[in-house]
Amino acid sequence: MKAIKRYQRYLSLWALGLAASMGAAASAHAQSGVGDVVYVPTPQVVVDEMLNMVKLNKSDFLIDLGSGDGRLVITAAKKHGARALGVDLDRYLLKVANEAAQKEGVTERVTFREQNLFQTDLSDATVISTYLLPSMNLKLRPSILALKPGTRVVAHDYAMGDWYPDEQKTLVVPEKKVGNPGISYIFSWVVPALAAGQWQSTINVSGKDVAYQFDLTQFFQNIDGNATAAGGAGGEVRGKMTGEQIRFSVSSRGAQKIERHEFQGVMKGDTITGTVRIGLDSTQRPWTAKLIKRGAMTRAQDEGGN
Ligand SMILES: C[S@@+](CC[C@H](N)C(=O)[O-])C[C@H]1O[C@@H](n2cnc3c(N)ncnc32)[C@H](O)[C@@H]1O
Structure with missing residues (x-):
């Protein structure tokens, strides 16, 4: 009976619309959730910002890991036209989420599944969202990093250890009573392609082909290492992967004098195609590189979760 009352309260809250469900946060605490973390809903204003931050669009497939009352999944479908899946272990919340999806008219684009989030196949996701404990994010991190480069990840309040976010925001949310009350943190990442290794490259400089070798190391999305030109000149590489996009600069190291290169x-796969700008010249010169020896990502301090 108590459960039915709770259920009815949920439905009436959803009936007030997505914006009004921000106010549902406190009532929703009546439901504790099942699994590795209790149920706490993300305030709707934060849901909206999370989905905007990852530029969710209608070609996306979002998976919300631990979907609660389904608000991320339903908003993804309703406001952004995306397909979305929510997984949770709490049957009551799954029922609430399914009812809400029906009410919002998005059942064709959304699915809720009773499933452990650690056993969920993430391979089709283009966006993953979480509002989980830091230790759970860390445990998920290897599977997320193994996804297709370019997959976006967005998390409420808790980050991914020393995989620093590509973007983050702090929102003032007066109605939020848990975590850091009144404040929500949003973090987002793009799964980086693995560029670590040895690359052979040719750049056309002043009509002459100059051969370069790049020895790159990679820590999550950050790359650094050495560039050596034929003849020995070289420099220090610093840059970043955003999915399959690579961007780095080469600047002089020590006494060596080379002009700054912006790649x-x-x-x-094993090929990079792009452009390079040299020194103050704004000309973009074509540049390609071929992987000759693949490297591995530098191990993180916090690997394996905590
Ligand atoms: C903090 S709530 C977040 C709910 C929703 N994502 C949101 O942001 O409003 C976490 C949810 O994860 C679910 N959960 C906890 N452990 C889980 C597990 N191992 N597998 C699936 N769901 C889990 C809980 O039942 C709860 O609904």
Whole structure:
């Protein structure tokens, strides 16, 4: 009986619309959730910002890990036209989510599944969202990093250890009573392609082809290493992967004097194609690179979760 009353309260809250469901947060605490973390809903204003931050669109497939009352999944479908899946272990919340999807007219684009989030196949997702404990995010991190480069990830309040976010925001949310009351943190990442390794490259400089070798190391999305030109000149590499997009600069190291090079390109398998700008010259010169020895990502301090 108590459960039915709770259920009815949920439905009436959803009937007030998505914006009004921000106010549902406190009542929703009546439901504790099942699994590795209790149920706490993300305030709707934060849901909206999370989905905007990852530029969710109608070609996306979002998976919300631990979907609660389904608000991320339903908003993804209703406001952004995306397909979305929510997984949760709490049957009551799954029922609430399914009812809400029906009410909002998005059942064709959304699915809720009773499933452990750690056993969920993430391979089709283009966007993953979480509002989980830091230790759960860390446990998920290896599977997320193994996804297709370019997959976006967005998390409420808790980050991913020393995989620093590509973007983050702090929102003032007066109605939020848990975590850091009144404040929500949003973090987002793009799964980086693995560029670590040895690359052979040619750049056309003043009509002459100059051969370069890049020795890159990679820590999550950050790349650094050495660039060596034929003849020995070289420099220090610093840059970043955003999915398959690579961007780095090469600048002089120590006594060596080379002009600063700004590289950008797209990595597809073992090949990078892009352009380079040299010194103060704004000309974009074509640049390609071929992987000759694949490296591995530098191990994180916090690997394996905590
Ligand atoms: C903090 S709530 C977040 C709900 C929703 N994503 C949101 O942001 O409003 C976490 C949810 O994860 C679910 N959960 C906890 N452990 C889980 C597990 N191992 N597998 C699936 N769901 C889980 C809980 O039942 C709860 O609904």
